[in-house]
Amino acid sequence: MKTNLPEAINKAAEILSRAKSVVIFTGAGMSAESGIATFRDPGGLWDRFDPEEVGTAEGIMSFLSEGGDKIREIIREVVESFGAARPNAGHLALAELEKMGLIRSVITQNIDNLHREAGNTKVFEVHGNLFRFRCLNCEKKFFVDREDLLGRLRDIAQGAGPLSLEGILERIPRCACGGVSRPDVVMFGESVQELDESIFEAHQSDVMLVLGTSGAVYPAAMVPQQARKAGAILIEVNPTEKVFAAENDVYIREKAAIAMPLIVEELKKKKRK
Ligand SMILES: [Zn+2]
Incomplete structure (x- = not known):
């Protein structure tokens, strides 16, 4: 299925503009876009x-x-x-969303500290931080x-x-x-960190934005599934494959560094209206 990018971006912005509690979940694809x-x-x-x-x-x-x-x-x-590695345009857009008061927290599988360096302040790092x-x-x-x-x-x-x-x-x-x-x-064989907090955040979300994750690494991959169980809409951004998005969700086949700034731009237009 081919997704129409502007349409998907628009729909994502629409959903985010009406959301009450947005939680972000990011994976290795986000780090890869910063060269890691x-x-x-x-x-x-x-x-x-x-x-x-x-x-x-x-x-x-x-x-x-x-x-x-x-x-x-x-x-x-x-x-x-x-x-x-430096925060990419996707990280910076997420920090911008926090400044706009639109997101509750960021949950990440990445250990690169780039969400904090971009400016997000409430970050849960299930695999720790290097x-x-x-x-x-x-x-x-x-x-x-x-x-x-x-x-x-x-x-x-x-x-x-x-x-x-x-x-x-x-x-x-x-x-x-x-x-x-x-x-x-978190080394191999060690328990993940902040999983309870992450699942709590997932349960509190009405929209979860899922960026660059293959969903292959457990138990972290439970987080979007828990959000869905609690009734959240998922917006999935992944340039290679659709992993989590179901029929009523939004799937954007694009890199976070390209899709996220477009979504922020669209949200700002909506705010001005
Ligand atoms: Zn000490």
Whole structure:
């Protein structure tokens, strides 16, 4: 089925203009539009390394015992991917919607901090945030400046000789209590974060805007399904496939960076009327 883009944009704006409680749900497609590699894709990080090996403490220790070259390679790739990423026009449009008082919250599967950097303030991150650390001693969470963290990671990746756990730890930001911290991202085998809050938000929404998600990653993919169960209309923006939108919903086959600014423009026109 071919969707008529202007018509779909118009319908989305119409629905949003009448909505009482809009919740946003975003996935990897949104990050990809900012140049962040989708690690699950062919050739991506998780295609070349076994995530169950890399994404666990045991796996990291085993790589370190081999000298740490694989860890350096992974860190280099993460730095390259996240280092140049900036909020795209889609992120900025979502921040604009918040300024217009039109959205309740953002729920994201992405760990790139770009929704916060764009200006959204109520953000639930089910897979954590790479730029937030968690103290292993006092459990306190704290944000680390993007450039500061990337600099520290580059230092780890560039060092010569075998990489040691001490070598990594001394470059990782310390908590104010002096405790060792770790990135507050959900590793393989760990529970997702803020899922109860996200489902609560979904239940409170009458419209959910779903952007760039394949719906393949559970339990995060439950969020739009829960919104629908609670009676919300879904507006799905996805350039490649329709995953969540049903008959009475709106599906926009387009990138978020293109569709969202058009929707905001349309909403502003409606407000002026
Ligand atoms: Zn602490």
